Amino acid sequence: MPPKVTKRWVLVSRSGEPFGSRKGGGGRGVDLSMDRLSALPDALLHHILSFMKAWEVVRTCVLSRRWRDLWASAPCVDVRVGEYSEPPEDFANAIKRKVRVIQLNGHLHESAKLNHMDFVSCPLKILKLSYAELDDQFIRGLFSRCPSLEELDLMRCVVGPGEIVSASLKTLTLVKCMFTTNLSVDASNLVSVRCIAPENWVPLFKNFGSLVTGSVMLDDTLLSREFEKYQDEDEFPQTSDEDDDNNSGHFKRSGKYAAASDDSDDFMTDDYGYPDDYYDHYSSDIKDDYDYGSDINSDTETYEYSKIANVYVNRQFINNDDVCDGSKGGHSGEVYH
Amino acid sequence: MAAPESGDGNNGAARMVTLISSDNTRFEVEAAAASLSQTLQLTILDGGGGGGDGIPLPNVDSATLSKVLEYCIKHAPAAANGGAPNATAVDRAELERFDNEFVNIDQSVLYSLIMAAHNLEIEGLQSLVAKKVADMIKGKSPMEIRRTLGFPDPTPEEQAEMNAHMLEYGWAYE
Numbered sequence A: 001m002p003p004k005v006t007k008r009w010v011l012v013s014r015s016g017e018p019f020g021s022r023k024g025g026g027g028r029g030v031d032l033s034m035d036r037l038s039a040l041p042d043a044l045l046h047h048i049l050s051f052m053k054a055w056e057v058v059r060t061c062v063l064s065r066r067w068r069d070l071w072a073s074a075p076c077v078d079v080r081v082g083e084y085s086e087p088p089e090d091f092a093n094a095i096k097r098k099v100r101v102i103q104l105n106g107h108l109h110e111s112a113k114l115n116h117m118d119f120v121s122c123p124l125k126i127l128k129l130s131y132a133e134l135d136d137q138f139i140r141g142l143f144s145r146c147p148s149l150e151e152l153d154l155m156r157c158v159v160g161p162g163e164i165v166s167a168s169l170k171t172l173t174l175v176k177c178m179f180t181t182n183l184s185v186d187a188s189n190l191v192s193v194r195c196i197a198p199e200n201w202v203p204l205f206k207n208f209g210s211l212v213t214g215s216v217m218l219d220d221t222l223l224s225r226e227f228e229k230y231q232d233e234d235e236f237p238q239t240s241d242e243d244d245d246n247n248s249g250h251f252k253r254s255g256k257y258a259a260a261s262d263d264s265d266d267f268m269t270d271d272y273g274y275p276d277d278y279y280d281h282y283s284s285d286i287k288d289d290y291d292y293g294s295d296i297n298s299d300t301e302t303y304e305y306s307k308i309a310n311v312y313v314n315r316q317f318i319n320n321d322d323v324c325d326g327s328k329g330g331h332s333g334e335v336y337h
Numbered sequence B: 001m002a003a004p005e006s007g008d009g010n011n012g013a014a015r016m017v018t019l020i021s022s023d024n025t026r027f028e029v030e031a032a033a034a035s036l037s038q039t040l041q042l043t044i045l046d047g048g049g050g051g052g053d054g055i056p057l058p059n060v061d062s063a064t065l066s067k068v069l070e071y072c073i074k075h076a077p078a079a080a081n082g083g084a085p086n087a088t089a090v091d092r093a094e095l096e097r098f099d100n101e102f103v104n105i106d107q108s109v110l111y112s113l114i115m116a117a118h119n120l121e122i123e124g125l126q127s128l129v130a131k132k133v134a135d136m137i138k139g140k141s142p143m144e145i146r147r148t149l150g151f152p153d154p155t156p157e158e159q160a161e162m163n164a165h166m167l168e169y170g171w172a173y174e
Helices: A007-013 A030-039 A042-049 A054-062 A065-073 A087-096 A136-145 A227-233 A258-271 A277-282 A299-319 A321-325 B009-013 B038-045 B062-080 B089-102 B107-120 B123-137 B142-148 B156-168
Strands: A076-080 A101-105 A112-114 A126-130 A132-134 A151-155 A163-166 A171-175 A184-187 A192-196 A213-217 B016-020 B026-030
Touching: A030 B107, A042 A065, A042 B107, A042 B123, A054 A065, A054 B123, A054 B142, A054 B156, A087 A101, A101 A112, A126 A132, A136 A163, B016 B038, B026 B062, B038 B107, B062 B089, B062 B107, B062 B123, B107 B123, B123 B142
Parallel strands: A076 A101, A101 A126, A112 A132, A126 A151, A151 A171, A163 A184, A171 A192, A192 A213
Antiparallel strands: B016 B026
């Protein structure tokens, strides 16, 4: 059976020079490239856009009407919020458009306030927020209206009182979040948990039946006195730490679970002691995993995926300075004190 | 070469298939490499492409096809290992180095490649090129994006549209 033929492809291939001819002249072939890129089918352009953050995608709208339509129909939105803009509006629009992936980054000095938000039901699968404030209404709405939510990633968020009850959630990441009271988490299908340096309160986990990998890192300088009582009640298995010599005034505890002990170990010993902006890199890129060859549907593979993610995070920390520099004054390069 | 042994995927390693580009160039390649293409895999499993037959690919010219096959041949061993869970770090690093260099090419070739990857359903290649194109656009101002992608400078009309857009989406331009 011959490969399927798309008309566009055929048309384009006749529009000029043969495909792939490596023109040694270094000539720009200006019009040619333009036709070529815009001539690609929507699916391919969406795939390309899926590797970019929302504000980067928005900028492509200046190219032509075609690109504006692409932005409007993108299944994956990565919202970065400026100091003076209206994040809930963008966010609500994204929800209404029934996107499957949302990333929203608030501003370092003024977090995005996602309070009092009404959810419509939405096939949202992955949600990543940083520098955002969530109230109980948001949390309730999120988990009651988004029954497909599999991955929730909160970084430096202020999390209001509430209860996460979800049968779909598989990956939960909480990095440097401030909890105004104890958040309870009851997610029976949770496969992977990371809770890094919570502030004020620690979340309460109720159901670890499906857990494969977990990393918990507590930092006593960031915890209020209230924390003392949780030391005894904490339900994680504890291990003492061997090589805690470089951080006076800090201590670490680790929750280890059978198959994942290597991973959580690596994660903590390798990464602890990085400057704070490390955490900004930590969850700054979701697009590579989006929907194309994603392993998210399989429990066993999700474990593999988390391993890969760890490797990826480390690599990104080393290599990605150029990307962050390009982000034009986003929070990613700044150190939070 | 003997008649193709159909049905048994395990014979793929030694088995060769012939692909014919739109400009009638014939490429002989290991079935395992060609099978990175979901589209071709079906044909090959049915026993096609062996001997003098060849599989015609009317959508892919020879320059693009040779590039596609370069990718497939390099990635075939890892793919045969089922996503290469056993691959050593060295192997992975080598593949990564290859990928980086592989997409370091003219834009027009990139577009031909991603289109071919799409038609032939080679997921890894499609993602690789998509990411590369995204990287070309990322972190640039609107004018830089236009220039990078070879769009002509905007007409006054387009400029007005651009300005209106930038006003509306101020948060994306700060």
